Amino acid sequence: MIKYENKYTDKSFDIDKCQESAQSDYAPAQYQFGQCYEKGIGVERNLAKAFKLYWLASDKCRPAKERLNKDSYQGQLVKWLKKAVNGKQLAGADLAEVMCMLGCCYQLGWGVDCNMASAVEWWQKAADLGDAYANDRLGYCYSLGKGGLPKDAEQAFDHYLKAAQDGYSKDYFSVGLCYKEGDGVERDSEKAFGWFKKAAEHGNPMAWVELGNCYAAGNGTAQDYGKAVEWYRKVVDLGGNAFPDALRGLGNCSAAGHGVEQDWDKAVELYRQAAKADDPESQYLLARCYAEGHGVEQDMAEAVRLYKKAATNINENKRYFGHPRAMRCLGDCYANGIGVRKNAKQAAAWYAKAAEHEA
Incomplete structure (x- = not known):
């Protein structure tokens, strides 16, 4: 991964390298590239793209989070988004992205009153134009019955699947979970395993846990305790207390001697950590x-x-x-x-x- 850290004000700033690093999910580069779109530096000014980059960076980059939380920015963003839609200068994916961002503003109450029904309207328009994130948001609303939509597992699955098929990697896991649970679609352990594997390849720790479970139980794939232990350990090494299922899974393997040497002391240690995380x-x-x-x-x-x-x-x-x-x-x-x-x-x-x- 390229970690391009020079600020855009630096004469040595290379926007192509910054973009490449941002596309590799490097949060500081996402923030810097967002600044480029917000101010029109090296690219055409586009607050929707700036918003998206700040949003992606906000969990790991404090300046991006602070930028999103500024009331002045939020008001400016909504005005720009509405002007972009009404101006009829955008089409296709660019128009869909702007509509999707407007939906997010109504969801969060940024620059407008919080209104989930309005958010759903904008997400539906964006989804009709093929926006993957908008389909994810509609799936979320159907799954919980929000924004005036009925609670409908089949509709939720359909939208998650559309988002996943259009490359929205976070929904690889959502689709896998639907197949695993039979939620909105017929239960299919092999398809669940396939989607979990795709999600795992995109760095989703919850998918790592599910792959461990699949290998341990032989669900959707051949039983392989060695691989189960590998996936569980990957999660535990990342910060297992946030994922008690992985701690428990590894504890079960240690208790039974599956994929590792039997070790009850280790099993108890892992069960205790997971129990403290409130896992029944x-x-x-x-x-x-x-x-x-x-x-x-x-x-x-x-x-x-x-x-x-x-x-x-x-x-x-x-x-x-x-x-x-x-x-x-x-x-x-x-x-x-x-x-x-x-x-x-x-x-x-x-x-x-x-x-x-x-x-």
Whole structure:
């Protein structure tokens, strides 16, 4: 990757190298190239393109984020975008990009009142002209029923697929997830694996996790624990606490000796990290380790504490609604007085909850 760091005011500035570096997702170059489009330096002035570059750079480049947050810039941007659309001087992809950016302004309330219905209108116009990001936004709105659109998984999938087919790499993962879950399309593990692989090749850590899961379970591809471990480790090395699924997956491999030498101490360490990230399955697995004395000294009181944590772990956004196996284990503990006082009423209540969630 070319890391072109000279500011555009420098006499040695090379706009071609800056553009090449920006296209390689180097945030400082994206910011600099955005400045070129905003001020018309070396390129025709285009605030839509400037906006897009600042947006892409904003997570990793503070000046880009600060530029986006300036009220004066936001107002100037909206006026320019509306003038560009009404002036009828743009066509095709350029016009679609401007329309798409207007939709984003209405979504974020930049220079206009926040209005998701207006955002959807502009995204639909841009999508009709083939804008990939606009299709992604429409997919998002259909998936949640936002902006006056009905909640419609099939429509969401169709728009995600259009965006992915037009090269919007972030939707490679979205399409893979739809195929994996059967969300808006018939479940297809092989197609899910293919899209996850494309997303992984474009640096998506969530896709790395899914590839690890696919190789570990043999979903959509031949089972290969060695490759599963490689993908899980890639995520963990990046910063595993943000991806408890990878920690748990690697923990499972360590516990079973799949793709690595069996190591319960390592498995417990990984389960504990994932449990701290509020992953209910890892909380349950760590509880099992304490209950059975794998990698730690047997401690039924700690096992009960972790079972309760997993059983009561509810997060609608992550689709956590309590862990049924943890509930059943709690029932056993209360029924037999293991790690907690014997209590038939509590045992019956936990068994009933487990049966309700397993149904």
